[in-house]
Structures are given as C-alpha cells and as structure tokens.
Amino acid sequence: MELRGKVAVVTGGNGGLGQRICHALAREGVHLAVVYARSRDQAEGVARELADRHQIQAAALPCDLEDPAAAEALVAAVIARFGRLDILVNDAAYNIAIPFAELETLTDAVWEKVMAVNLTGPMRLTRAVAPVMKAQGAGRVVNIASVAGLGPTGSSIAYAVSKAGLIHLTRCMAVAMAPEALVNCVAPGLLEGTRATANLRPEQVERSAAGALLKRAADKDDCAEMVLTMCRTETMTGQTVVIDSGRFFH
Template identity: 40%
Template sequence: MSEARVALVTGSSSGIGAAVARLLAADGVRVVVNSARSVDAGRALAAELPGAVYVQADVSDETQATRLVERTIEEFGRLDILVNNAGTTRFIPHDDLAAASPDVWRDLFDVNVMGVWHTITAAVPHLKASGSGCVVNVSSQAGVRPGGSSIPYAVSKAAVNHMTRLLAKTLGPEVRVNAVAPGLIDTPWYDGLDPVAAEGAKSHVAGVVPLRRVGTADDVARAVVDLTTAAYMTGEVLLVDGGGHLLG
C-alpha cells in the first residue's frame, strides 16, 4: 500500500479539475486523472504529474464510475480524497422552458448528480479505511442563488449541495464531505457558449463582483485543496465567487 495520500479527481482533463490535480500532485498526493471523452488531454496531464495515472470513465454510468474507483485501488491500494468535479451543462435562457426538455434534465442529472452519487457510494469503504477520508464536490454558485447556465443545471447543483450536507451527517466521523460553489471561472466550460455571449458574461461579472475579476481554475483548486486538510469542517458549501453572492 502506498504511503502517500491518494486522490481521485473526476473530470480532471481540463479546467478546474486539472488545476486541482496539479495542486494535489505538488503536495505529494498521488492523483488519478479522469475524463469521459478527452482521453489525450487526460493522459498528457497524468504524464506531467509525478505518480499520477489516467483512467477514462463516464461517471454518469454506474458501472464505469465503480470501475474508476476500483482502478484507483488497483493502482495505489488506497483512496483518501475524492474530488467530484466532472460536470456538464447546456446554456439555455431560463425563460425558454421548452428548451429545458426532459432529456436535458435527465442528461444533466445523470452526470452532475448521479455521477457524484456513483463515485461516492463506490468510494466510501476505501475512504473509511483511509482514516482521514474526505470528499469535495464541485458544485456551483448557481446551486445557491437563482442563476446559472440553465435551470436544470442550477437545480442539479442545488441537489449536489444538499447531498453534501446529508452525506456529511451520514458519513462522519470517518469521512468528511464538503463542496465548493464557484462563481464564473474562466475555463473551457464557456467553449459551449457563443463567444460574444461568453465574453459579455465574463466582462459583466468582472465589472460587478466585489473582487472585480472573474475567477481562475487555480482560485477554485486552492479552495478544494484547503478543504482536503480542514479537519474540523464537514457539510460546508464554500462559495468561491469573488463575493458575487453579496450582490442584491
């Protein structure tokens, strides 16, 4: 069994997840890098990080998510940190109710909610065995305040926040469960939006939030990594939004 702590970071081929994987690896943590589709990017990141491996898996699929946790144990013999970062959305104006179809709801919930559930349920025995196991879910400010890329997305992240609190009550004292809720973070996430709209959203946020800039993947990664060592915190949803939640 490896002596170093081991982390599984879902959706870590890009953006926030990649920044989390880098920071954890810099702290000497062995990291499993994961994505569903961007295999080359995931492999390239794992090759860059000391002791990291890449495992392809779609977390919305229970069998693949379970296998992802099993592969982590096969590689490293332990699991101390589970970062549920994989997520997806559709950019749908909130008043376009027809566009937020049942298929969209199901797709977003399968990844953003069930994906979190699948990895946690598979990981719990290993996190308990760790002696200091923890989960950090990457939620969204959209799950706290009524905004975000679409209504199904915002509701999925609100579900993740509530799951975080329920599991923190259930899994203590062995396993801590927290979440970070980012505001607008400049990552490839916005590649799914019309470039003019994406730039408009970024400059709007940078103009109004108290810290007067959009967030970076490193801003969120720092908060995630801090939560992995915050030994007396559980059930917390930590906003990382430049103070955006303070706006009326």
C-alpha cells in the first residue's frame, strides 16, 4: 500500500515504542492520530513534534480502552478530523510485574485490566475500523504483541496470556477482514526505554538481555520499521514477526 497521504491511528502513540512508530510513519507522509489514555499533554507534544518535523497532520485523541464505547467514538473522531482511516496500530498495553508462582497476587482485578487493555481493546478497535477499511477497499492493522505471548515468560501470567491472545486475534482478524484489509503482528522482546520495561523487576531485565543471542535488548527502530513493512505489504497477512535479539524461535 502506498503510504503517503494515508491516515494512521496509533494507540499508545505517546509511549516509547509508540513514538518511534509514529515518527516512522510520519516520515513516509502518513497523517497521525496519536491516541492516549491519560497523558494528554505528552500526546499533544508528540503530535506537535510530528507535524512540525514531518510536515504532516497530527492530532492527539483520547481513548480509554477499558470503555466499551471508546473504540467507536475514536474511529468517528478520526474520520471527522482526517476524513479517512487507513492504518490501525494497536500498541497500547498495560502490565504489572507479578511472578508466575505468586498466584494469590494475580487478582481478578489485575487480570481483567490487563485483558481489557491488551486484548479486548484491540479487538474492539479492529472491529470498529473494519467497515471503514472495507468501504475504502484497503486497510492495514498491525498489532504489537510480545514474545511473552509465544512462551510462558514475561511480567505476569495475565500479560503473557493477553499477548498470546493478541497473536491469535491477529490470525482470526486476518481471516475476517480479507481481502480488503491485511492484519499482522510484531512481537518484540525486551525493549529499553518503554513503560512496559519500566514495570519489570531488575532481575527480569538482566535475564532477558543475557538470554538473547545478541546479548542486548531489541531495537525500537527495528520494530517501527517492521510496522512500516506490514503497512506496505500487499501479500502478507495473519503473520507474527519476532524481534527480540535472538531469544525465541517459532
């Protein structure tokens, strides 16, 4: 898909990886809806920087992924602001570090919040953009999962299961939205300078980096470039690409 002039929605667009994704898309001439949950000032700052640096249109828009009505409201706001919607990047996520063995700490409230933000929210947003993309005859959805979704690892059982669900949601939505829209997924390993990593215990960070073949964290720019590839592609759908410096093989 030709990217120049298209409109992308990036949830968590004010986060560490989200900002890299936004800038990568903006460099290609894509207009951006920088979606935030609570950090309005930061998201507006990101939108201003995108517009000034890349000479594109950008706006910060709110979306509470735990609110069942928020997805439809966000899509309506994007269409009203930009006139179209071509790309959805589901990057927003929530995690809290709970060792797997501490089952009593994994409360229903924690489980439900992780699932609401990491899995149910992306499902609702993808469902909301589907008719728009179908009507336009083209669209791209890129989910940001994690290697935690490919094996029993990560900050908590809830986080790992939510990301496993997001990977399979990618496959299912690829079937549901074909042939007009393509749906793919990036599964990063440890990423430095993100809120997700900031929530990890120090020993988890050290173990993740040491366990990689390349002995370093994954690169946020590599992940952002893969998002671009998945937006451009005409023949890849339902796929998950791992970027983790050589920790997990699938």
